[in-house]
Amino acid sequence: MDVTENMVRDVCTDAVFERGERYLAEGRVHEIHRVDATVTAVVSGSRQYDVRVDLAADGFAPWCDCPYDGPGTCKHVVAVLLRCVDDRPPDEGDRLDAALNGADADELRAFLREELVTDADLSDRFLAHAGGSTRRSVNELRTSIDRRFEETNPEYDVVFEPVDFTQWFDLANEYRKQEQYRSAMIVYRGLIESLDDNMERVDGAYDHFSSAFRRALDGYVDCVVATERDADTVTDAVAFLDERATSGTPFLAEHFERAAAELREKVGEQSCE
Structure with a gap:
Protein backbone atom coordinates (compact mmCIF):
# COMPACT_ATOMS: atom_id res chain seq x y z
CA MET A 1 0.00 0.00 0.00
CA ASP A 2 3.06 2.25 -0.01
CA VAL A 3 2.92 5.01 -2.62
CA THR A 4 6.07 6.24 -4.34
CA GLU A 5 6.67 9.23 -6.55
CA ASN A 6 7.45 6.95 -9.49
CA MET A 7 4.11 5.17 -9.04
CA VAL A 8 2.36 8.53 -9.23
CA ARG A 19 0.82 20.85 -11.56
CA GLY A 20 -0.09 18.31 -8.90
CA GLU A 21 3.17 19.03 -7.08
CA ARG A 22 2.37 22.74 -7.16
CA TYR A 23 -1.16 22.18 -5.87
CA LEU A 24 0.16 20.15 -2.95
CA ALA A 25 2.83 22.75 -2.15
CA GLU A 26 0.19 25.48 -2.21
CA GLY A 27 -1.85 23.65 0.40
CA ARG A 28 -4.81 22.92 -1.84
CA VAL A 29 -5.48 19.42 -0.47
CA HIS A 30 -8.11 19.47 2.28
CA GLU A 31 -10.37 17.12 4.22
CA ILE A 32 -8.21 14.10 3.48
CA HIS A 33 -9.28 10.81 5.07
CA ARG A 34 -8.27 7.18 4.71
CA VAL A 35 -10.19 4.02 5.55
CA ASP A 36 -8.21 0.90 4.73
CA ALA A 37 -6.81 1.63 1.24
CA THR A 38 -9.42 4.18 0.20
CA VAL A 39 -8.43 7.84 0.43
CA THR A 40 -10.87 10.70 -0.10
CA ALA A 41 -10.06 14.40 -0.20
CA VAL A 42 -11.20 17.80 -1.42
CA VAL A 43 -8.81 19.75 -3.64
CA SER A 44 -9.17 23.48 -4.29
CA GLY A 45 -8.94 24.54 -7.93
CA SER A 46 -11.27 26.81 -9.85
CA CYS A 64 -12.21 13.21 -9.54
CA ASP A 65 -15.23 15.29 -10.50
CA CYS A 66 -13.16 17.85 -12.43
CA PRO A 67 -13.58 18.19 -16.23
CA TYR A 68 -10.07 16.93 -17.09
CA ASP A 69 -10.20 14.82 -20.24
CA GLY A 70 -6.54 14.40 -21.13
CA PRO A 71 -4.23 11.39 -20.90
CA GLY A 72 -3.76 9.82 -17.50
CA THR A 73 -5.22 11.24 -14.35
CA CYS A 74 -5.70 14.88 -13.33
CA LYS A 75 -3.64 17.25 -11.17
CA HIS A 76 -6.13 17.02 -8.29
CA VAL A 77 -5.64 13.25 -8.03
CA VAL A 78 -1.88 13.69 -8.37
CA ALA A 79 -1.84 16.20 -5.51
CA VAL A 80 -3.67 13.73 -3.26
CA LEU A 81 -1.40 10.84 -4.24
CA LEU A 82 1.71 12.93 -3.62
CA ARG A 83 0.35 13.81 -0.20
CA CYS A 84 0.17 10.06 0.45
CA VAL A 85 3.81 9.62 -0.55
CA ASP A 86 5.24 11.69 2.29
CA ASP A 87 2.35 12.22 4.68
CA ARG A 88 -0.22 9.49 4.28
CA PRO A 89 -3.32 10.14 6.42
CA PRO A 90 -3.90 7.75 9.33
CA ASP A 91 -6.13 4.76 8.71
CA GLU A 92 -9.53 5.31 10.31
CA ARG A 109 -29.88 -2.18 14.30
CA ALA A 110 -32.12 0.76 15.21
CA PHE A 111 -29.56 3.23 13.89
CA LEU A 112 -29.17 1.30 10.64
CA ARG A 113 -32.92 1.06 10.16
CA GLU A 114 -33.33 4.80 10.65
CA GLU A 115 -30.64 5.47 8.06
CA LEU A 116 -32.23 3.02 5.62
CA VAL A 117 -35.61 4.70 6.00
CA THR A 118 -34.22 8.12 5.10
CA ASP A 119 -31.65 7.12 2.44
CA ALA A 120 -33.17 5.31 -0.53
CA ASP A 121 -29.80 4.64 -2.17
CA LEU A 122 -28.37 3.10 0.98
CA SER A 123 -31.54 1.06 1.37
CA ASP A 124 -31.15 -0.28 -2.17
CA ARG A 125 -27.57 -1.35 -1.51
CA PHE A 126 -28.49 -2.96 1.79
CA LEU A 127 -31.38 -4.93 0.32
CA ALA A 128 -29.21 -6.02 -2.59
CA HIS A 129 -26.55 -7.23 -0.17
CA ALA A 130 -29.23 -9.13 1.73
CA GLY A 131 -30.23 -10.93 -1.46
CA GLY A 132 -33.38 -8.97 -2.25
CA SER A 133 -34.44 -7.85 -5.71
CA THR A 134 -34.72 -4.25 -6.81
CA ARG A 135 -37.80 -2.24 -5.90
CA ARG A 136 -37.19 0.32 -8.62
CA SER A 137 -38.19 0.32 -12.26
CA VAL A 138 -35.90 1.29 -15.12
CA ASN A 139 -37.73 4.62 -15.40
CA GLU A 140 -37.21 5.38 -11.71
CA LEU A 141 -33.51 4.60 -11.89
CA ARG A 142 -33.09 6.58 -15.10
CA THR A 143 -34.80 9.57 -13.50
CA SER A 144 -32.41 9.50 -10.53
CA PHE A 160 -18.62 19.80 -18.77
CA GLU A 161 -17.64 17.68 -15.79
CA PRO A 162 -17.78 13.96 -14.97
CA VAL A 163 -20.83 12.51 -13.27
CA ASP A 164 -20.11 9.99 -10.54
CA PHE A 165 -22.02 6.81 -11.43
CA THR A 166 -20.33 4.75 -8.72
CA GLN A 167 -23.43 4.16 -6.61
CA TRP A 168 -25.30 2.56 -9.52
CA PHE A 169 -22.40 0.43 -10.69
CA ASP A 170 -21.83 -0.70 -7.10
CA LEU A 171 -25.52 -1.54 -6.80
CA ALA A 172 -25.45 -3.58 -10.01
CA ASN A 173 -22.32 -5.40 -8.84
CA GLU A 174 -23.97 -6.25 -5.54
CA TYR A 175 -26.96 -7.74 -7.34
CA ARG A 176 -24.59 -9.77 -9.49
CA LYS A 177 -22.78 -11.09 -6.42
CA GLN A 178 -26.13 -12.29 -5.10
CA GLU A 179 -26.98 -13.75 -8.54
CA GLN A 180 -29.90 -11.33 -8.85
CA TYR A 181 -29.18 -10.83 -12.53
CA ARG A 182 -32.58 -9.40 -13.47
CA SER A 183 -32.19 -6.68 -10.86
CA ALA A 184 -28.69 -5.93 -12.12
CA MET A 185 -30.11 -5.71 -15.66
CA ILE A 186 -32.58 -3.06 -14.52
CA VAL A 187 -29.80 -0.95 -13.00
CA TYR A 188 -27.59 -1.28 -16.07
CA ARG A 189 -30.48 -0.43 -18.36
CA SER A 194 -29.71 7.92 -19.14
CA LEU A 195 -26.25 8.02 -20.70
CA ASP A 196 -27.69 7.61 -24.19
CA ASP A 197 -30.29 10.32 -23.65
CA ASN A 198 -27.79 12.77 -22.16
CA MET A 199 -24.69 12.06 -24.24
CA GLU A 200 -25.29 14.86 -26.73
CA ARG A 201 -25.24 17.33 -23.82
CA VAL A 202 -21.72 16.26 -22.88
CA ASP A 203 -19.06 18.84 -23.72
CA GLY A 204 -16.11 17.57 -21.71
CA ALA A 205 -14.74 14.45 -20.00
CA TYR A 206 -15.71 12.43 -23.07
CA ASP A 207 -13.59 9.43 -22.12
CA HIS A 208 -15.29 9.26 -18.73
CA PHE A 209 -18.82 9.14 -20.15
CA SER A 210 -17.89 6.80 -22.99
CA SER A 211 -16.24 4.42 -20.56
CA ALA A 212 -19.28 4.46 -18.27
CA PHE A 213 -21.58 3.78 -21.22
CA ARG A 214 -19.52 0.82 -22.44
CA ARG A 215 -19.27 -0.58 -18.92
CA ALA A 216 -23.04 -0.41 -18.45
CA LEU A 217 -23.68 -1.93 -21.87
CA ASP A 218 -21.27 -4.82 -21.28
CA GLY A 219 -22.75 -5.44 -17.84
CA TYR A 220 -26.25 -5.50 -19.28
CA VAL A 221 -25.33 -8.09 -21.92
CA ASP A 222 -23.52 -10.27 -19.37
CA CYS A 223 -26.54 -10.25 -17.06
CA VAL A 224 -28.98 -11.09 -19.84
CA VAL A 225 -26.82 -14.09 -20.72
CA ALA A 226 -26.73 -15.10 -17.04
CA THR A 227 -30.55 -15.28 -16.74
CA GLU A 228 -30.53 -18.98 -17.60
CA ASP A 236 -36.77 -8.09 -24.95
CA ALA A 237 -33.10 -7.23 -24.48
CA VAL A 238 -32.26 -7.59 -28.16
CA ALA A 239 -35.32 -5.50 -29.09
CA PHE A 240 -34.21 -2.80 -26.65
CA LEU A 241 -30.69 -2.71 -28.10
CA ASP A 242 -31.95 -2.68 -31.69
CA GLU A 243 -34.40 0.13 -30.90
CA ARG A 244 -31.70 2.24 -29.26
CA ALA A 245 -29.39 1.66 -32.21
CA THR A 246 -31.89 3.41 -34.49
CA SER A 247 -33.42 6.00 -32.16
CA GLY A 248 -30.64 6.86 -29.71
CA THR A 249 -27.55 9.04 -29.95
CA PRO A 250 -26.17 8.48 -33.49
CA PHE A 251 -22.53 7.97 -32.53
CA LEU A 252 -23.54 5.30 -30.00
CA ALA A 253 -25.48 3.27 -32.58
CA GLU A 254 -22.54 1.02 -33.42
CA HIS A 255 -22.14 0.14 -29.74
CA PHE A 256 -25.80 -0.90 -29.49
CA GLU A 257 -25.48 -2.91 -32.70
CA ARG A 258 -22.35 -4.63 -31.40
CA ALA A 259 -24.04 -5.45 -28.09
CA ALA A 260 -27.11 -6.90 -29.84
CA ALA A 261 -24.92 -9.04 -32.09
CA GLU A 262 -22.81 -10.16 -29.13
CA LEU A 263 -25.93 -11.09 -27.18
CA ARG A 264 -27.30 -13.15 -30.06
CA GLU A 265 -23.95 -14.89 -30.42
CA LYS A 266 -23.58 -15.68 -26.72
CA VAL A 267 -27.11 -17.00 -26.41
CA GLY A 268 -26.60 -19.06 -29.56
CA GLU A 269 -23.43 -20.60 -28.12
CA GLN A 270 -25.24 -21.49 -24.90
CA SER A 271 -28.11 -23.14 -26.76
CA CYS A 272 -25.62 -25.43 -28.51
CA GLU A 273 -24.01 -26.62 -25.29
Whole structure:
Protein backbone atom coordinates (compact mmCIF):
# COMPACT_ATOMS: atom_id res chain seq x y z
CA MET A 1 0.00 0.00 0.00
CA ASP A 2 3.06 2.25 -0.01
CA VAL A 3 2.92 5.01 -2.62
CA THR A 4 6.07 6.24 -4.34
CA GLU A 5 6.67 9.23 -6.55
CA ASN A 6 7.45 6.95 -9.49
CA MET A 7 4.11 5.17 -9.04
CA VAL A 8 2.36 8.53 -9.23
CA ARG A 9 4.31 9.50 -12.35
CA ASP A 10 3.10 6.30 -14.00
CA VAL A 11 -0.54 7.44 -13.90
CA CYS A 12 -0.14 10.97 -15.30
CA THR A 13 1.77 13.08 -17.77
CA ASP A 14 4.87 15.04 -16.73
CA ALA A 15 3.01 18.33 -17.05
CA VAL A 16 0.15 17.11 -14.85
CA PHE A 17 2.62 15.76 -12.31
CA GLU A 18 4.22 19.20 -12.00
CA ARG A 19 0.82 20.85 -11.56
CA GLY A 20 -0.09 18.31 -8.90
CA GLU A 21 3.17 19.03 -7.08
CA ARG A 22 2.37 22.74 -7.16
CA TYR A 23 -1.16 22.18 -5.87
CA LEU A 24 0.16 20.15 -2.95
CA ALA A 25 2.83 22.75 -2.15
CA GLU A 26 0.19 25.48 -2.21
CA GLY A 27 -1.85 23.65 0.40
CA ARG A 28 -4.81 22.92 -1.84
CA VAL A 29 -5.48 19.42 -0.47
CA HIS A 30 -8.11 19.47 2.28
CA GLU A 31 -10.37 17.12 4.22
CA ILE A 32 -8.21 14.10 3.48
CA HIS A 33 -9.28 10.81 5.07
CA ARG A 34 -8.27 7.18 4.71
CA VAL A 35 -10.19 4.02 5.55
CA ASP A 36 -8.21 0.90 4.73
CA ALA A 37 -6.81 1.63 1.24
CA THR A 38 -9.42 4.18 0.20
CA VAL A 39 -8.43 7.84 0.43
CA THR A 40 -10.87 10.70 -0.10
CA ALA A 41 -10.06 14.40 -0.20
CA VAL A 42 -11.20 17.80 -1.42
CA VAL A 43 -8.81 19.75 -3.64
CA SER A 44 -9.17 23.48 -4.29
CA GLY A 45 -8.94 24.54 -7.93
CA SER A 46 -11.27 26.81 -9.85
CA ARG A 47 -13.74 25.28 -7.39
CA GLN A 48 -13.69 22.49 -4.82
CA TYR A 49 -13.15 19.06 -6.39
CA ASP A 50 -13.85 15.72 -4.74
CA VAL A 51 -11.12 13.10 -5.17
CA ARG A 52 -11.07 9.40 -4.35
CA VAL A 53 -8.22 6.92 -4.84
CA ASP A 54 -7.59 3.32 -3.87
CA LEU A 55 -4.00 2.88 -2.76
CA ALA A 56 -4.24 -0.90 -3.16
CA ALA A 57 -5.63 -0.87 -6.71
CA ASP A 58 -3.60 -1.08 -9.88
CA GLY A 59 -3.26 2.51 -11.07
CA PHE A 60 -5.01 3.69 -7.89
CA ALA A 61 -8.51 3.57 -9.49
CA PRO A 62 -8.69 7.39 -9.34
CA TRP A 63 -11.88 9.43 -9.36
CA CYS A 64 -12.21 13.21 -9.54
CA ASP A 65 -15.23 15.29 -10.50
CA CYS A 66 -13.16 17.85 -12.43
CA PRO A 67 -13.58 18.19 -16.23
CA TYR A 68 -10.07 16.93 -17.09
CA ASP A 69 -10.20 14.82 -20.24
CA GLY A 70 -6.54 14.40 -21.13
CA PRO A 71 -4.23 11.39 -20.90
CA GLY A 72 -3.76 9.82 -17.50
CA THR A 73 -5.22 11.24 -14.35
CA CYS A 74 -5.70 14.88 -13.33
CA LYS A 75 -3.64 17.25 -11.17
CA HIS A 76 -6.13 17.02 -8.29
CA VAL A 77 -5.64 13.25 -8.03
CA VAL A 78 -1.88 13.69 -8.37
CA ALA A 79 -1.84 16.20 -5.51
CA VAL A 80 -3.67 13.73 -3.26
CA LEU A 81 -1.40 10.84 -4.24
CA LEU A 82 1.71 12.93 -3.62
CA ARG A 83 0.35 13.81 -0.20
CA CYS A 84 0.17 10.06 0.45
CA VAL A 85 3.81 9.62 -0.55
CA ASP A 86 5.24 11.69 2.29
CA ASP A 87 2.35 12.22 4.68
CA ARG A 88 -0.22 9.49 4.28
CA PRO A 89 -3.32 10.14 6.42
CA PRO A 90 -3.90 7.75 9.33
CA ASP A 91 -6.13 4.76 8.71
CA GLU A 92 -9.53 5.31 10.31
CA GLY A 93 -10.56 1.71 9.67
CA ASP A 94 -9.53 0.51 13.13
CA ARG A 95 -11.55 3.29 14.73
CA LEU A 96 -14.62 2.26 12.74
CA ASP A 97 -14.08 -1.40 13.62
CA ALA A 98 -13.73 -0.56 17.30
CA ALA A 99 -16.94 1.48 17.24
CA LEU A 100 -18.81 -1.34 15.51
CA ASN A 101 -17.46 -3.98 17.87
CA GLY A 102 -18.39 -1.92 20.89
CA ALA A 103 -21.88 -1.00 19.72
CA ASP A 104 -24.96 -2.57 21.24
CA ALA A 105 -26.57 -4.82 18.62
CA ASP A 106 -30.10 -3.49 19.15
CA GLU A 107 -28.95 0.13 19.09
CA LEU A 108 -26.91 -0.51 15.97
CA ARG A 109 -29.88 -2.18 14.30
CA ALA A 110 -32.12 0.76 15.21
CA PHE A 111 -29.56 3.23 13.89
CA LEU A 112 -29.17 1.30 10.64
CA ARG A 113 -32.92 1.06 10.16
CA GLU A 114 -33.33 4.80 10.65
CA GLU A 115 -30.64 5.47 8.06
CA LEU A 116 -32.23 3.02 5.62
CA VAL A 117 -35.61 4.70 6.00
CA THR A 118 -34.22 8.12 5.10
CA ASP A 119 -31.65 7.12 2.44
CA ALA A 120 -33.17 5.31 -0.53
CA ASP A 121 -29.80 4.64 -2.17
CA LEU A 122 -28.37 3.10 0.98
CA SER A 123 -31.54 1.06 1.37
CA ASP A 124 -31.15 -0.28 -2.17
CA ARG A 125 -27.57 -1.35 -1.51
CA PHE A 126 -28.49 -2.96 1.79
CA LEU A 127 -31.38 -4.93 0.32
CA ALA A 128 -29.21 -6.02 -2.59
CA HIS A 129 -26.55 -7.23 -0.17
CA ALA A 130 -29.23 -9.13 1.73
CA GLY A 131 -30.23 -10.93 -1.46
CA GLY A 132 -33.38 -8.97 -2.25
CA SER A 133 -34.44 -7.85 -5.71
CA THR A 134 -34.72 -4.25 -6.81
CA ARG A 135 -37.80 -2.24 -5.90
CA ARG A 136 -37.19 0.32 -8.62
CA SER A 137 -38.19 0.32 -12.26
CA VAL A 138 -35.90 1.29 -15.12
CA ASN A 139 -37.73 4.62 -15.40
CA GLU A 140 -37.21 5.38 -11.71
CA LEU A 141 -33.51 4.60 -11.89
CA ARG A 142 -33.09 6.58 -15.10
CA THR A 143 -34.80 9.57 -13.50
CA SER A 144 -32.41 9.50 -10.53
CA ILE A 145 -29.41 9.28 -12.87
CA ASP A 146 -30.80 12.08 -15.06
CA ARG A 147 -31.06 14.19 -11.92
CA ARG A 148 -27.34 13.74 -11.35
CA PHE A 149 -26.70 15.16 -14.82
CA GLU A 150 -28.88 18.16 -13.98
CA GLU A 151 -27.13 18.74 -10.65
CA THR A 152 -23.70 18.70 -12.27
CA ASN A 153 -24.29 21.90 -14.22
CA PRO A 154 -27.73 23.33 -13.35
CA GLU A 155 -27.21 26.69 -15.07
CA TYR A 156 -26.51 25.27 -18.53
CA ASP A 157 -27.84 22.59 -20.83
CA VAL A 158 -24.36 21.15 -21.38
CA VAL A 159 -22.30 18.95 -19.07
CA PHE A 160 -18.62 19.80 -18.77
CA GLU A 161 -17.64 17.68 -15.79
CA PRO A 162 -17.78 13.96 -14.97
CA VAL A 163 -20.83 12.51 -13.27
CA ASP A 164 -20.11 9.99 -10.54
CA PHE A 165 -22.02 6.81 -11.43
CA THR A 166 -20.33 4.75 -8.72
CA GLN A 167 -23.43 4.16 -6.61
CA TRP A 168 -25.30 2.56 -9.52
CA PHE A 169 -22.40 0.43 -10.69
CA ASP A 170 -21.83 -0.70 -7.10
CA LEU A 171 -25.52 -1.54 -6.80
CA ALA A 172 -25.45 -3.58 -10.01
CA ASN A 173 -22.32 -5.40 -8.84
CA GLU A 174 -23.97 -6.25 -5.54
CA TYR A 175 -26.96 -7.74 -7.34
CA ARG A 176 -24.59 -9.77 -9.49
CA LYS A 177 -22.78 -11.09 -6.42
CA GLN A 178 -26.13 -12.29 -5.10
CA GLU A 179 -26.98 -13.75 -8.54
CA GLN A 180 -29.90 -11.33 -8.85
CA TYR A 181 -29.18 -10.83 -12.53
CA ARG A 182 -32.58 -9.40 -13.47
CA SER A 183 -32.19 -6.68 -10.86
CA ALA A 184 -28.69 -5.93 -12.12
CA MET A 185 -30.11 -5.71 -15.66
CA ILE A 186 -32.58 -3.06 -14.52
CA VAL A 187 -29.80 -0.95 -13.00
CA TYR A 188 -27.59 -1.28 -16.07
CA ARG A 189 -30.48 -0.43 -18.36
CA GLY A 190 -31.23 2.70 -16.33
CA LEU A 191 -27.60 3.73 -16.76
CA ILE A 192 -27.62 2.95 -20.48
CA GLU A 193 -30.79 4.91 -21.16
CA SER A 194 -29.71 7.92 -19.14
CA LEU A 195 -26.25 8.02 -20.70
CA ASP A 196 -27.69 7.61 -24.19
CA ASP A 197 -30.29 10.32 -23.65
CA ASN A 198 -27.79 12.77 -22.16
CA MET A 199 -24.69 12.06 -24.24
CA GLU A 200 -25.29 14.86 -26.73
CA ARG A 201 -25.24 17.33 -23.82
CA VAL A 202 -21.72 16.26 -22.88
CA ASP A 203 -19.06 18.84 -23.72
CA GLY A 204 -16.11 17.57 -21.71
CA ALA A 205 -14.74 14.45 -20.00
CA TYR A 206 -15.71 12.43 -23.07
CA ASP A 207 -13.59 9.43 -22.12
CA HIS A 208 -15.29 9.26 -18.73
CA PHE A 209 -18.82 9.14 -20.15
CA SER A 210 -17.89 6.80 -22.99
CA SER A 211 -16.24 4.42 -20.56
CA ALA A 212 -19.28 4.46 -18.27
CA PHE A 213 -21.58 3.78 -21.22
CA ARG A 214 -19.52 0.82 -22.44
CA ARG A 215 -19.27 -0.58 -18.92
CA ALA A 216 -23.04 -0.41 -18.45
CA LEU A 217 -23.68 -1.93 -21.87
CA ASP A 218 -21.27 -4.82 -21.28
CA GLY A 219 -22.75 -5.44 -17.84
CA TYR A 220 -26.25 -5.50 -19.28
CA VAL A 221 -25.33 -8.09 -21.92
CA ASP A 222 -23.52 -10.27 -19.37
CA CYS A 223 -26.54 -10.25 -17.06
CA VAL A 224 -28.98 -11.09 -19.84
CA VAL A 225 -26.82 -14.09 -20.72
CA ALA A 226 -26.73 -15.10 -17.04
CA THR A 227 -30.55 -15.28 -16.74
CA GLU A 228 -30.53 -18.98 -17.60
CA ARG A 229 -31.31 -18.35 -21.27
CA ASP A 230 -34.83 -17.10 -20.59
CA ALA A 231 -36.24 -16.62 -24.10
CA ASP A 232 -38.48 -13.66 -23.28
CA THR A 233 -35.68 -11.84 -21.46
CA VAL A 234 -33.30 -12.30 -24.38
CA THR A 235 -35.92 -11.23 -26.93
CA ASP A 236 -36.77 -8.09 -24.95
CA ALA A 237 -33.10 -7.23 -24.48
CA VAL A 238 -32.26 -7.59 -28.16
CA ALA A 239 -35.32 -5.50 -29.09
CA PHE A 240 -34.21 -2.80 -26.65
CA LEU A 241 -30.69 -2.71 -28.10
CA ASP A 242 -31.95 -2.68 -31.69
CA GLU A 243 -34.40 0.13 -30.90
CA ARG A 244 -31.70 2.24 -29.26
CA ALA A 245 -29.39 1.66 -32.21
CA THR A 246 -31.89 3.41 -34.49
CA SER A 247 -33.42 6.00 -32.16
CA GLY A 248 -30.64 6.86 -29.71
CA THR A 249 -27.55 9.04 -29.95
CA PRO A 250 -26.17 8.48 -33.49
CA PHE A 251 -22.53 7.97 -32.53
CA LEU A 252 -23.54 5.30 -30.00
CA ALA A 253 -25.48 3.27 -32.58
CA GLU A 254 -22.54 1.02 -33.42
CA HIS A 255 -22.14 0.14 -29.74
CA PHE A 256 -25.80 -0.90 -29.49
CA GLU A 257 -25.48 -2.91 -32.70
CA ARG A 258 -22.35 -4.63 -31.40
CA ALA A 259 -24.04 -5.45 -28.09
CA ALA A 260 -27.11 -6.90 -29.84
CA ALA A 261 -24.92 -9.04 -32.09
CA GLU A 262 -22.81 -10.16 -29.13
CA LEU A 263 -25.93 -11.09 -27.18
CA ARG A 264 -27.30 -13.15 -30.06
CA GLU A 265 -23.95 -14.89 -30.42
CA LYS A 266 -23.58 -15.68 -26.72
CA VAL A 267 -27.11 -17.00 -26.41
CA GLY A 268 -26.60 -19.06 -29.56
CA GLU A 269 -23.43 -20.60 -28.12
CA GLN A 270 -25.24 -21.49 -24.90
CA SER A 271 -28.11 -23.14 -26.76
CA CYS A 272 -25.62 -25.43 -28.51
CA GLU A 273 -24.01 -26.62 -25.29
